[in-house]
Amino acid sequence: MERYLVISTDCHAGLPPGGYREYLDPQYRERFDVEIERQLEMARESRKSMLVEDINREWRRGREQDLTGAWDHDQRIKVLDGDGVAGEVVFCDGITENNSPPFGAGIGLSPVGADRELQWAGARAHNRWLAELCQMAPERRVGVAIVPATWDVDEAIAEVRWARANGLRSVMLPVVWGDHDPYHHPVYDPLWRICQELEVVVNFHSGAAESQHYFGRNWPPAPGGEPPLVGGMGIYVCEAVWVVARPLTFLIWGGVFERFPGLRVAVTEGTTSWVPHYLEHWDERYVDWHVTTKLGDYKSHLSMKPSDYFRRNVRLGTFLARREVVRRHEIGVENMMWGTDYPHPEGTWPQTHEMMTVSFEGVPHEELVAMLGGNAASFYRFDTEKLAPIAARVGPERGAIGD
Amino acid sequence: MERYLVISTDCHAGLPPGGYREYLDPQYRERFDVEIERQLEMARESRKSMLVEDINREWRRGREQDLTGAWDHDQRIKVLDGDGVAGEVVFCDGITENNSPPFGAGIGLSPVGADRELQWAGARAHNRWLAELCQMAPERRVGVAIVPATWDVDEAIAEVRWARANGLRSVMLPVVWGDHDPYHHPVYDPLWRICQELEVVVNFHSGAAESQHYFGRNWPPAPGGEPPLVGGMGIYVCEAVWVVARPLTFLIWGGVFERFPGLRVAVTEGTTSWVPHYLEHWDERYVDWHVTTKLGDYKSHLSMKPSDYFRRNVRLGTFLARREVVRRHEIGVENMMWGTDYPHPEGTWPQTHEMMTVSFEGVPHEELVAMLGGNAASFYRFDTEKLAPIAARVGPERGAIGD
Numbered sequence: 027m028e029r030y031l032v033i034s035t036d037c038h039a040g041l042p043p044g045g046y047r048e049y050l051d052p053q054y055r056e057r058f059d060v061e062i063e064r065q066l067e068m069a070r071e072s073r074k075s076m077l078v079e080d081i082n083r084e085w086r087r088g089r090e091q092d093l094t095g096a097w098d099h100d101q102r103i104k105v106l107d108g109d110g111v112a113g114e115v116v117f118c119d120g121i122t123e124n125n126s127p128p129f130g131a132g133i134g135l136s137p138v139g140a141d142r143e144l145q146w147a148g149a150r151a152h153n154r155w156l157a158e159l160c161q162m163a164p165e166r167r168v169g170v171a172i173v174p175a176t177w178d179v180d181e182a183i184a185e186v187r188w189a190r191a192n193g194l195r196s197v198m199l200p201v202v203w204g205d206h207d208p209y210h211h212p213v214y215d216p217l218w219r220i221c222q223e224l225e226v227v228v229n230f231h232s233g234a235a236e237s238q239h240y241f242g243r244n245w246p247p248a249p250g251g252e253p254p255l256v257g258g259m260g261i262y263v264c265e266a267v268w269v270v271a272r273p274l275t276f277l278i279w280g281g282v283f284e285r286f287p288g289l290r291v292a293v294t295e296g297t298t299s300w301v302p303h304y305l306e307h308w309d310e311r312y313v314d315w316h317v318t319t320k321l322g323d324y325k326s327h328l329s330m331k332p333s334d335y336f337r338r339n340v341r342l343g344t345f346l347a348r349r350e351v352v353r354r355h356e357i358g359v360e361n362m363m364w365g366t367d368y369p370h371p372e373g374t375w376p377q378t379h380e381m382m383t384v385s386f387e388g389v390p391h392e393e394l395v396a397m398l399g400g401n402a403a404s405f406y407r408f409d410t411e412k413l414a415p416i417a418a419r420v421g422p423e424r425g426a427i428g429d
Numbered sequence: 430m431e432r433y434l435v436i437s438t439d440c441h442a443g444l445p446p447g448g449y450r451e452y453l454d455p456q457y458r459e460r461f462d463v464e465i466e467r468q469l470e471m472a473r474e475s476r477k478s479m480l481v482e483d484i485n486r487e488w489r490r491g492r493e494q495d496l497t498g499a500w501d502h503d504q505r506i507k508v509l510d511g512d513g514v515a516g517e518v519v520f521c522d523g524i525t526e527n528n529s530p531p532f533g534a535g536i537g538l539s540p541v542g543a544d545r546e547l548q549w550a551g552a553r554a555h556n557r558w559l560a561e562l563c564q565m566a567p568e569r570r571v572g573v574a575i576v577p578a579t580w581d582v583d584e585a586i587a588e589v590r591w592a593r594a595n596g597l598r599s600v601m602l603p604v605v606w607g608d609h610d611p612y613h614h615p616v617y618d619p620l621w622r623i624c625q626e627l628e629v630v631v632n633f634h635s636g637a638a639e640s641q642h643y644f645g646r647n648w649p650p651a652p653g654g655e656p657p658l659v660g661g662m663g664i665y666v667c668e669a670v671w672v673v674a675r676p677l678t679f680l681i682w683g684g685v686f687e688r689f690p691g692l693r694v695a696v697t698e699g700t701t702s703w704v705p706h707y708l709e710h711w712d713e714r715y716v717d718w719h720v721t722t723k724l725g726d727y728k729s730h731l732s733m734k735p736s737d738y739f740r741r742n743v744r745l746g747t748f749l750a751r752r753e754v755v756r757r758h759e760i761g762v763e764n765m766m767w768g769t770d771y772p773h774p775e776g777t778w779p780q781t782h783e784m785m786t787v788s789f790e791g792v793p794h795e796e797l798v799a800m801l802g803g804n805a806a807s808f809y810r811f812d813t814e815k816l817a818p819i820a821a822r823v824g825p826e827r828g829a830i831g832d
Contacts, residue, residue: 081723081725082723085723203642207645208642208643210658210659210660210661210664211645211658212658212659239606239611240611242614255613255614255615255683256613256615256683256684256730257613257679257682257683257684257727257730258613258682258727259724259725259727260681260682260714260715260727260728260731261613261678261679261682261683263714263724263727264678264682264710264711264714265678267710268671275664275667275668276660276664278663279660279661279663279664279667280658280659280660280664281659281660299706299709299710299713300706300710302706303702303703303705303706306702307667307670307702307703308667310702311663311666311667312663320484320485320488320774320775321662321666322484322662324660324661324662324663324666325663327659327660328663371723372723
């Protein structure tokens with residue numbers, strides 16, 4: 027019986043509140059105790075207006091044990107086996123609002139309103155713990171180190187080196203940069219160079235956006251402040267997808283992939299629906315025509331058209347909805363990678379098999395091999411020989427999904 | 430012989446340098462003399478690095494007389510007649526970089542880095558002159574008053590009233606808001622109310638964007654400063670289209686069209702290619718599903734799905750390329766309005782007829798009637814009876830374009 031190798035390119039892990047204390051450099055532990063209180067307070071405030079506590083509590087009921095896989099190695103192996111997943115790319119924020127690294131170093135990573143020193147401290151604490159988690163099953167886990175690179179590129183490079191030396195083969199950079207330099211600025215070139223050289227995948231994961239624009243000046247919510255603006259959440263869920271893909275416009279037009287042809291960039295949990303429109307739009311602007319002639323030469327530093335860089339250097343790691351799979355040839359079968367988002371409630375776990383059945387109906391075998399695990403294996407450099415026996419034991423059966 | 434009524438929903442007019450002096454309130458005239466010098470200096474700096482003076486000069490050669498239609502009534506009538514255009518919506522910035530209202534009140538209207546009092550003064554100077562220009566041919570011209578609304582809503586409302594009382598039936602608002610309130614904030618509700626009540630069309634015109642992100646900290650270019658970042662212009666030409674459509678996300682999700690169902694908003698010179706993707710994306714986020722459930726209710730203030738508001742309240746005024754016309758049923762024939770961009774070099778003038786021939790090949794008569802002028806006539810409330818004899822004299826012949 028043949029089984030598919032599934033690699034989830036969007037998984038999350040994080041310690042329960044308080045757990046990060048011992049991973050922090052000692053000088054930050056007192057601040058951490060204050061931070062824990064503040065986080066709890068903010069979570070309470072946030073729940074009043076934004077998150078629906080009932081829905082989340084309901085979703086978690088009966089899954090308490092499985093959700094401890096957010097930080098527990100043995101439980102995590104059991105859950106992923108049960109979900110048919112052999113390999114995973116591991117981001118921070120285990121159960122979203124409950125397991126975020128301290129000091130704003132989580133999935134909402136952003137320099138806006140953050141404290142540079144503390145955010146770095148929080149990121150390093152998570153990276154240390156994550157390295158331990160990944161070392162417990164190095165063939166199955168590619169850990170994503172948090173690197174708040176917009177503060178300081180030298181510090182970012184040092185963290186990339188530390189991550190690589192400690193078995194983490196990927197990094198997550200902020201998707202927003204506030205008043206800092208955007209990613210086409212040459213100041214980042216040494217960072218791209220080291221990522222290319224060490225074969226470290228750069229990830230942009232959906233989360234941060236321009237929330238102060240959506241929710242108003244009292245954001246994040248503070249006790250006694252004004253309620254968030256009506257409509258803010260709708261704007262957020264629409265703009266977040268644009269925000270996470272936005273760095274690509276800067277990297278491509280800035281010539282980053284021209285200078286670093288081996289650099290690999292993943293956009294994670296950002297859907298794939300935008301790809302056909304973006305490629306068309308970028309390429310139109312690249313073709314010399316009437317509308318842009320008066321602006322002079324702005325493309326001779328690029329030897330290929332924008333979509334060529336996208337095809338070569340970029341991959342998308344996310345749940346693939348049926349409507350996206352239907353358009354896979356426009357989006358690019360070779361650019362699409364499945365992600366379960368375990369243990370987040372918006373992910374496919376624990377219905378991954380059912381959702382694959384729906385999404386992939388009629389899709390040929392070779393394309394399934396690519397989207398379920400093949401693309402991810404080569405992009406993140408998984409050792410497929412080591413994964414093969416695991417996939418042969420837990421993967422979805424050929425014929426049960428797809429054509 | 431039947432001829433089409435053509436209304437160009439994207440035209441530009443502006444005085445030559447120095448001309449705005451007499452339209453300014455007297456207390457700003459000294460500052461204006463300084464500003465003129467600064468503008469010339471900036472234009473020189475800008476030309477060094479960005480705009481290709483040779484290309485622009487070449488394009489203008491032999492068209493000097495026709496280009497004076499940017500400010501001269503008689504010449505303008507002659508040029509538009511010759512281009513087949515009976516009616517027009519008139520924005521600022523006659524010949525782009527040569528005829529911009531003073532103090533940053535032009536097509537790049539933005540509160541970022543601007544002086545509130547001076548920008549208002551520049552806007553009012555242009556509005557006064559534009560009202561005169563439009564009164565010379567009120568049946569043919571809908572003038573677009575400049576309203577830098579993010580500074581102060583009361584001042585904006587007063588300007589809308591002034592504009593309407595002086596024959597200007599449309600306003601242009603900034604497409605970026607910097608640190609000011611975005612357009613879903615209830616502070617703007619009185620502005621939407623007055624625009625709805627006075628039947629004034631709100632326009633967002635492509636121009637301003639987040640240029641300091643694209644070109645670097647030395648933007649706009651100052652003598653002796655660093656050169657702009659490589660790739661900045663490519664990023665600009667891609668992001669500008671997103672930036673000009675971005676307010677729609679805020680207006681729709683903020684419930685503005687729910688509260689003001691008669692409010693009319695045009696997105697100008699922003700292409701139409703993005704529409705199918707945007708509508709799909711907005712509507713997906715509106716449908717209650719798995720991915721967004723944990724965020725709670727964020728849509729019960731909307732009685733329709735986002736694309737319904739778009740179809741009812743929004744129109745697009747721009748050059749319609751062949752590739753857009755081919756997708757017109759996805760984009761929405763009833764939402765598309767032709768624009769020549771006269772007298773800008775990136776527009777269709779003086780090849781409007783030829784470009785219509787290419788764009789509209791095979792398009793049925795009724796759809797042509799809508800896209801060439803019918804949609805614009807009803808949206809901007811042109812008096813089609815008064816325009817009919819002009820169209821019958823200058824419009825493109827039925828059969829010469831389209832099916």
